Amino acid sequence: MSITKTATGRFRAQLKNGRQFVGSRTFDTKTEAKNWLNRERAALDGGVDPRAGKERLRLVLDRWLAVRKITVAKKTYTADLDLRRLIPTSMQNVHLSAVSEREVARSFEVLLAGGLADSSVVRYRASLSVFFAWCVRERLVGKNPVTGVKVPKGSDELTEMDPFTEDGLEAAYLVWRMKDERLADILLVMGWTGLRWGEMRAMQVANFVEVPTPGLMVRRSQPEGSPVKATKGRSMRRVPLADRVLSIVQGLADGRAPHDLLFTSDGGSQLWRTATVRVLSWEKTGQGRRLHDLRHTAACLWLSRSVAPGTVQAWCGHESIATTNRYLHFLGTDADKAGLNRLNNDPGSAGGARDARNGA
Structure with missing residues (x-):
């Protein structure tokens, strides 16, 4: 783990795991470089390899779907396959570790704006969350970016229950x-x-x-x-x-x-x-x-x-x-029942709406 000053005056941080090179980034200040190194070292010590997060999301998604094909019901796997179609191309092409809550929220907004039903977006969110939970378990990323993001409420009319009495x-x-x-x-x-x-x-x-x-x-x-x-x-x-x-x-x-x-x-x-x-x-x-x-x-x-x-x-x-x-x-x-009883009962000595209606 080292920080060197480049010819342009910026600071290059290099992260190693033993003798093995893990990754590097260049920053404007030495403090930024040191903070990045500390974060990456903490992640590496916690079992998350920063190099794993550099894979494109779509490539990791393919590996996950191969696992899901043999571990879940056919109907669930079919819903999971929809991620290939529903995840925006721009999001599929970024590094796995670069997907933040903002990208996830934007994907919901794009799907709703494109006319996808609220219930379908909710299913999409569920599959996406399971995918990232698997990534966390496989120590590809340190956090699931889906858990903190809710699907915005659309304007579609909800299917109401209609039970028999x-x-x-x-x-x-x-x-x-x-x-x-x-x-x-x-x-x-x-x-x-x-x-x-x-x-x-x-x-x-x-x-x-x-x-x-x-x-x-x-x-x-x-x-x-x-x-x-x-x-x-x-x-x-x-x-x-x-x-x-x-x-x-x-x-x-x-x-x-x-x-x-x-x-x-x-x-x-x-x-x-x-x-x-x-x-x-x-x-x-x-x-x-x-x-x-x-x-x-x-x-x-x-x-x-x-x-x-x-x-x-x-x-x-x-x-x-x-x-x-x-x-x-x-x-x-x-x-509700107590309130209705109050509405239907006589107002008593306190008067009220009924007294006012009778001119009292």
Whole structure:
């Protein structure tokens, strides 16, 4: 580690690791050169080789994608591949260590300005963050520049949940039963358990347990067109079976082998969304909802029956309680209910808006 003064009057700092040359830079002042050397030496002592960060981002990205191809699900790998297309060319061509939070934020802004949906930019951010987390783990860089940058809020209208009320679910169930009793039973179970479509398709008879309490062990998922994989978030959860749907699940499991699919057509075949919505005339009987709104229905049903939000979080498999709180806000919080009671109650001796309206 040395600093020399050049013929032009500037200061050249050279970093070595033992006898091996690592890198060098030229500065206007000796203090700047010394500070750079100290930073690079600290990084090198901490296990991050400054030379590794000199690789072009696109070359490191190719190596990471080769690893992801054999370590993650096909759908996840496909999303990761989009980084080649979405990362701005200018950013792909810079040194890995030169990518700062500002470059990351600009890439979000460019994608949003180009018309990419907010949700797609959020997915892009997630993949980019995993990429840089891998770079940190491989000691190519010392810090993940994505973690401190959020995707700007765009103006696209958010997809709102539209759950059934409990009475509305029962009314729809009666209509579905006239079209196909088995499919109607399965959708009612989804409306009481919050299973995702892929989780329902992959559920096996062995995942139905009755001891110590009736429930479904959610371990697998199989979205259409994909092989069986772990659930979203890769965590197992237990979902209770209320009496309203327990007998239905018992009937579906009766006489079946443990590794048979639990939710199937009458002929024992795996269910497909297209056939299901066609048979049940979902466009009409679902009243504009998505099948995924059955999951929202379950969460709202649980909360409206005073199940604790933390318990609902566990049953739904939400990583964050903030996700569960969306349902609380949809239903109305205790503060909302207390405020509404105040609006509807007589103002009493204190007078108020009603007295003013009556000329008091």
